[in-house]
Amino acid sequence: MSKGKSMVAAKKKGNAKSKAGKKAVSSTRNIKVDALARVEGEGALYVRVKDEVIEDIRFRIFEPPRFFEAFLQGRIYSEAPDITARICGICPVAYQMGASQAMEQALGIQVTGTLRDLRRLVYCGEWIESHVLHAAMLHAPDFLGLQDALQLAKDDPEIVETALRLKKLGNEILEVVGGRAAHPINLKVGGFYKAPRKESVRTLIEPLKWAIDAAIGVAKVFGTFEFPDYEDDYQCVSLRHPDEYAIHEGRIVSNRGLDIAVAEFPDHFKETHIAHSNALHGLMMDGSIYYTGPNARYNNNYAQLSKLAKSVAKDCGLGKKCNNLYQSILVRMVETVYACEEALRIVEAYEEPDASCVTVKPGAGIGAGCTEAPRGICLHRYELDKEGRIVSARIQAPTSQNQPQIESDLRGVVQGNLHLSDEDLKWRCEQTIRNYDPCISCATHFLNFTIDRE
């Protein structure tokens, strides 16, 4: 992919000049982050700089491999959603729904109407809890020069209280629709084990009305942050749906003209093993790197956001495109506002369906499913034998797809900020990684930080 000319590049020039006098002696700087904070899972970053040039940059994920794809083999189709949900405690719905949709395609059934609405509703719950947790508790402290959310709570208890309440509401949606606040137990191939009662769904109305205003308030506060000047010409890959801002269904599209059915994913995307990481690195077939996540969705599907979400975006300083991933914190809050609105719309219209699921008849087939996990597209593909047992499974989590793009951003950010002290540079790198809300546990298939300066 073409490397964007970031503002940072301009700074770098000036910086290189100012340091020119020091070049007589060769020096190496090593920057190391041994255990990355405020991300899900375990990872590390190593950077080696010689004579102001980056020689090596490695973003390592050392969560042990988890072999989900292997132990799904031989399992019956209906087990895949609950098994794969265990890949992540933050975005289990992404796995349950991607797996379900893949099975539904393999078995030739469609989930429509109220059941489809309920799926969108529970997914909105996951977006709310995941986005708010990341934006307010994990990412916001970076912009305030604070060590963590605890410092943030001391500085601004009100915003933390609001964030906690919003997150809780997201989990409550999971509970009402999915039967449990984490790792819901009510989602299955074909729909739900049991349709939620109308009265319990309606308990969400008042909290959701509060949540829309609360999320707007948080978005506006974050809009006042100062954002590092780093942009890239990202190859944005996301879902797109003709009728709605894509969350749980759609075709896979990019801002470079890609427009494919989910089942065609393996023809256009590949995964490669890298020696320094336990996560697979996702690439386009032509070897180019791509980005998936909130800003990709926003850039590709801005037109489909609600009027209110667009006005919130504008009020917090976003245009119709956003190629500064530090501002992903704003996009997450815009998406949170949208998810609250969508959830409210669905909740208000909800009538209990006649059947909680579509009848499924096991058989042979191949199917793919893809949803927009909070961190980006999450793909499942399964092949079933005639009894409906899994012959092969492939799961591509967003963080592994984003890993080459994260390294590319780190390269740009480090190169542009070599004038910073090791400590400040380390901070900036961690902040950069957190732009992606990486879910290392999911990708392992993550951060210690090392920079060597020579």
Add this chain to the structure above:
Amino acid sequence: MSEASGVLVIGIGNRFRRDDGVGPVVAERLHEHGLDVVELGGDGTELMQAWENAGHVILVDAARSGAAAGTIHRFDANSTEVPTGLFHYSSHQFSVAEAIEMARVLGRLPPRMVVYGIEGKDFSYGEEFSPEVAQALDSVTQAILGEIENAAT
């Protein structure tokens, strides 16, 4: 919450990561003595929700402070700050100690809150405790029961 004691025990940890499972196992033993217990994975926000309406909370978690395995740490969270380095064995960095300190800042700490940390040494995959931790199970269970009895009288 059981009316008899008014105590909520929160056991934190992952039973499949050996010594990390000590919190849930102690909670299970206390449940056998009729106490209300909750088992959690260690997500800070979830924790704060769990103790929202509780008056007296006893939180049990595995600790990793460098002390000898099996050492029992006890903190009165209402009067002492919980050292953030102690329970860092969590996939989320917003973990137990942070949740307690955040709750203190936000005025959401239960009126009585005691934290027990049992020093572990093996946090690899598996269900067997290291011998030192297995040995500490009885004493920590008895210590908590004794504490609750004293509080009731």
